[in-house]
Amino acid sequence: MSDSSSTLLMSRVTFGRALRRLRKEADQLTLAEVATALGCDLSLVSRIENGKRVCSKAHFAQLMDIYEVPAAQRDELAELHAATRERRPPWWSTYSDVISAQYERFLGFEAAASTVYEFQVGILPGLLQTEAYAQAVTGVGFTSLGPDQIEALVEVRGLRQRHCLLEAATPLECRYVITQAALDFQVGGEHTHKEQLDHLLEISAHASVDLRVVPYAKGEEAAQIGAFMILQFADEDVPDVAFGESVAGSLTMDDPRDLRRLHRLFRSLTDAALSPDESRDIIARTRNKDD
Structure with missing residues (x-):
């Protein structure tokens, strides 16, 4: 289906799944541990991973450091992150x-x-x-x-x-x-x-x-x-x-x-x-x- 709103939602869901995968690969970090490192509520991290909340630019940069993501993979994720922030009404x-x-x-x-x-x-x-x-x-x-x-x-x-x-x-x-x-x-x-x-x-x-x-x-x-x-x-x-x-x-x-x-x-x-x-x-x- 080609709809700007569906593309936005799928970008957020795909981005959230990528973050969840990185978190589990990073010494099996818990949501609570990541939330503490970011200085935010656990629910915010959970909602970002579930595609229900947009990840801010500041949190994205922090997460890339926390998960020690290689430069090439960071660039790919940065493109996907940018797609999650588009503002086109459905x-x-x-x-x-x-x-x-x-x-x-x-x-x-x-x-x-x-x-x-x-x-x-x-x-x-x-x-x-x-x-x-x-x-x-x-x-x-x-x-x-x-x-x-x-x-x-x-x-x-x-x-x-x-x-x-x-x-x-x-x-x-x-x-x-x-x-x-x-x-x-x-x-x-x-x-x-x-x-x-x-x-x-x-x-x-x-x-x-x-x-x-x-x-x-x-x-x-x-x-x-x-x-x-x-x-x-x-x-x-x-x-x-x-x-x-x-x-x-x-x-x-x-x-x-x-x-x-x-x-x-x-x-x-x-x-x-x-x-x-x-x-x-x-x-x-x-x-x-x-x-």
Whole structure:
């Protein structure tokens, strides 16, 4: 994906991973020891390594000395460090009044990802939703917000679809598994429901979309699993990141053990699901059964 904001985020993540690797190579220094050497809080060092905070020029110079980085490698890291400090607003910056910090970080990861693996139980993936469907689920999910704020979030979802899938030079590779129940639930009323199913039939034919449905007959395979998403990046130096959904909100997961488990789980769900063609057939039957 070619977006200035995604490039910035990936630069920060890649730079942070490089610093973490240098720290561990430097006599296995702890975060606390590095923080003491820099004269700053431990949390600042942690956030820099996680790509959540920009590293100042002064701290960069200190870190290069602490880790005894050779001159040639310093030059390479200096270029990457400079890339982390660019100030170009992302497309979603105009929606800052309704986007949380967590959602903004997710948008940056999504914009930079090459592949998404997503499982949904009761609703459809955001990048596949029609405007009316998105309006209905957002209205329920954010009841404390006013109509204008809900409308803005729906606009953000629509822009995500355009930037990541519909109008992208290199579309996001979308691998989706949903339950049959997500097809049957009438979200936004009968008309919106049918419109959404028509849209699913159309967008599931997109070259970069692989949509599979777990049928009711395989309910035990999916009924007890919560929704989750894994984002994968073309740059092998950038680790996968996952997001899980619960009543408490979205949970970000980047621990390698969690990611291995989620990848295994997604493979199992894919095995339980119908093929893309069979899934399109069941979408069409669901769409036509009330006619």
